[in-house]
Amino acid sequence: MSDRRSWVLHVDLDQFVAAVEVLRDPSLAGLPVVVGGRGDPTQRGVVSTASYEARLFGVGSGMPLRIAARKAPDAVFLPVDAPLYTQASEGVMGVLRSFGPTDGAVVEVLGWDEAFIGVMTDDPVELAGRIQSAVLTHTRLHCSIGIGDTKVMAKTATGFGKPQGVFTITGETWLEVMGARPADALWGVGRKTSAKLAELGILTVAQLATAEVEPLVARLGPTMGPWYRRIARGGDGSPVTATPWVARGHGRETTFQENLRDWAVVAAEVRVLAARVLNDIVAEGRPAARVGLKIRYAPFESHTTSRALPEPTYDLGVVAGSAVALLDRFDHTRSVRLLGVRLEMSPPEGGYPR
DNA sequence: TCTGGGGTCCTAGGACCC
DNA sequence: TCTGGGGTCCTAGGACCC
Numbered sequence: 001m002s003d004r005r006s007w008v009l010h011v012d013l014d015q016f017v018a019a020v021e022v023l024r025d026p027s028l029a030g031l032p033v034v035v036g037g038r039g040d041p042t043q044r045g046v047v048s049t050a051s052y053e054a055r056l057f058g059v060g061s062g063m064p065l066r067i068a069a070r071k072a073p074d075a076v077f078l079p080v081d082a083p084l085y086t087q088a089s090e091g092v093m094g095v096l097r098s099f100g101p102t103d104g105a106v107v108e109v110l111g112w113d114e115a116f117i118g119v120m121t122d123d124p125v126e127l128a129g130r131i132q133s134a135v136l137t138h139t140r141l142h143c144s145i146g147i148g149d150t151k152v153m154a155k156t157a158t159g160f161g162k163p164q165g166v167f168t169i170t171g172e173t174w175l176e177v178m179g180a181r182p183a184d185a186l187w188g189v190g191r192k193t194s195a196k197l198a199e200l201g202i203l204t205v206a207q208l209a210t211a212e213v214e215p216l217v218a219r220l221g222p223t224m225g226p227w228y229r230r231i232a233r234g235g236d237g238s239p240v241t242a243t244p245w246v247a248r249g250h251g252r253e254t255t256f257q258e259n260l261r262d263w264a265v266v267a268a269e270v271r272v273l274a275a276r277v278l279n280d281i282v283a284e285g286r287p288a289a290r291v292g293l294k295i296r297y298a299p300f301e302s303h304t305t306s307r308a309l310p311e312p313t314y315d316l317g318v319v320a321g322s323a324v325a326l327l328d329r330f331d332h333t334r335s336v337r338l339l340g341v342r343l344e345m346s347p348p349e350g351g352y353p354r
Numbered sequence: 355t356c357t358g359g360g361g362t363c364c365t366a367g368g369a370c371c372c
Numbered sequence: 373t374c375t376g377g378g379g380t381c382c383t384a385g386g387a388c389c390c
Contacts, residue, residue, distance in 0.1 A: 037358065046358050048390090061390085067355045080358085111361095111390045190388055221365060224387095253359060300357065304384065340359085 002122040008240055009117040009128060010146040010154035011096060011135075014163040016113035017049035019141055020088045021078055032075035034059055034068050039079030041069030044255050048080050052163065085112050088139065095138045096131065103127060108240045116151055118240030128166045152235025155187050174234040179206035186231050193228065196220060208232035243353045250280040251292070253340030259298045260336040267324050273341040274320040286345040287312035288319055293326040294340035302338070305329045312346045319343065 013019065017035045022028045032054035037045020047068050050059040057072035065077070089112040096115055099105040105127075106118040121127055128145040135143050146157030147168040154169075156178065161167035169177055178185065183205060184194035200215050202208050209232040216225035230236055252273045260266050270293065281288055292306035305326050313319065323341050 044356095044358080048358080062357085064355060064357055067357090070355090082360095114390075188388070192387060223364065248362075251360070255358060302385095306383070308382080338358090342361095 004120055004122040006118065006120050007124040008148050008151050008154040009119065009124060009131070010148070010151070010158045011115050011117060011131060012144050012146070012158045012162070013092060013113040013135075014142045014144060015049055015051050016088075016141070017080075017085055018051040018054075020085055021081075022051070023088075023140055024084070028076060032057060032059070032072050033078065034065070034072065034075045035078045035080060036065050036068070037080065039077050041065040041077050043257055050075075088141070089113065091139050092135055092141060092143075095135050098134070099127075099131065106240050106242045108242060109245075116154065116240045125166055125168065132164070132166070148234075150235035151238060151240065152187060152231050169234075171234060175206055175209070178234075179204065179209070181205050183208050183232070186228075188231055189228060193220070197228075205232050246348060246352055247284065247345070248352070249290075249292075249342055249344035250277055250284070251294075251340055251342030252276045252280070253294060253338060255296070255338045256336070260339075263327070263332045266336055266339065267327060269339050270323050270327065270341060271320045273339060274323045275316060277341050277343045278314065278316055278319050281343050281345055282314055284345070286348070287314050288343040289346045290344040291319060291322045291326065292340075292342035292344070293323055293329075294338070294342065295330050295336055296338035297331070297334045298337045300337065303330065306342070306344075 018033045021033060021035060030053065033051040034047055034054050035049050036047040037043060043065065045065045047059060047061055047063045047065060049061060054072050054075050057075070059068045059072050059075065069077070093107065093109055093115060096107045096117060099117070100107065103119055103121065108116040110116065119127065124147045128147060131145060132143055135141060142164045144158050144161040144163060145166045146154045146161055147166065148154035148157050149171050153174060157167040157169040181204065182194065183189050183197050183202060184191065186205060196219055197208060200219060202211055208229060211229060213226055213229060216229055219225065220228060254269070254273065260269070278288070288309060289312045290306055290308050292304060294302065294304045296302045307322060307326060309318065309322060
């Protein structure tokens with residue numbers, strides 16, 4: 001049985017950020033390593049990635065660093081070094097793209113450490129093995145690969161292959177593997193949505209897959225309702241595309257180690273953030289069309305506001321002035337934990353791809 | 355637990371227009 | 373006078389992902 005047909009592979013680097021740090025400093029190999037924030041577990045911040053050794057202590061992504069330090073007091077804590085990971089990621093994606101000419105593979109990058117590969121083949125498992133070898137040889141990084149008929153199946157399969165493995169889920173096996181699992185095991189279903197589904201009596205993937213569509217629409221909206229049911233059935237045939245991503249906007253935000261009480265300081269920080277984001281969009285070559293401001297009051301209450309600019313601009317005075325003017329919409333008697341400035345860019349000519 | 359920083363897309367209400 | 377039906381844009385917030 002070796003018919004040639006289209007497959008989706010999902011490549012996911014194992015403990016990517018921690019693995020890159022171990023490559024930089026091999027003496028960290030085998031130690032519990034926790035990367036997050038500024039690398040100081042007494043400061044505000046969360047875990048980006050924990051090495052497998054650190055995970056044995058119960059440390060995981062998204063966990064506050066203070067809690068991680070309590071669970072794994074002897075772990076090595078390191079600051080996030082985004083440029084280093086970007087560079088490592090580009091190396092990995094280059095290796096994946098090298099399967100374009102030889103195997104007709106199309107690569108769609110998802111983030112630092114993930115990519116879909118669309119390919120016609122009669123032996124996706126063999127190809128996955130070659131990909132793992134090539135990535136390891138050229139980057140010294142391990143990856144896991146999920147294979148499926150759809151992106152949803154491939155992405156889901158990867159979790160069963162970790163670490164360093166390959167796992168396949170097809171339309172034939174999807175419900176066997178996922179049917180009895182809770183709905184929030186699906187990619188795209190989180191805590192809030194699974195709670196809403198539970199109110200409808202839907203607890204498992206199989207129940208969501210066979211649910212009536214009307215209650216889903218009523219509770220979750222005209223687009224999302226049917227979409228959740230679709231992913232519970234293993235997703236659709238949406239293609240893997242190598243079309244370069246075009247960002248809608250960029251933002252910069254900062255959580256202050258000490259809450260700000262003085263709103264003159266708040267305004268000054270907004271100007272700093274505005275200048276940083278403006279740099280980002282200048283680098284991208286598309287002017288700002290809209291400015292957004294995000295404030296998190298102490299202890300942890302977030303609000304956003306935004307306004308279209310009179311015309312698209314690269315002018316720092318206009319951008320920073322508009323961002324500071326948005327502060328008028330907030331309560332100056334409260335202290336501020338986080339500030340963020342976001343710039344949305346004019347769409348490219350002809351609109352966004354895809 | 356005491357909660358980062360970078361994003362995307364969807365929803366829903368009101369404004370506004372024909 | 374107690375009263376339409378859409379369509380689109382703007383905005384704030386929600387939810388999720390890596």
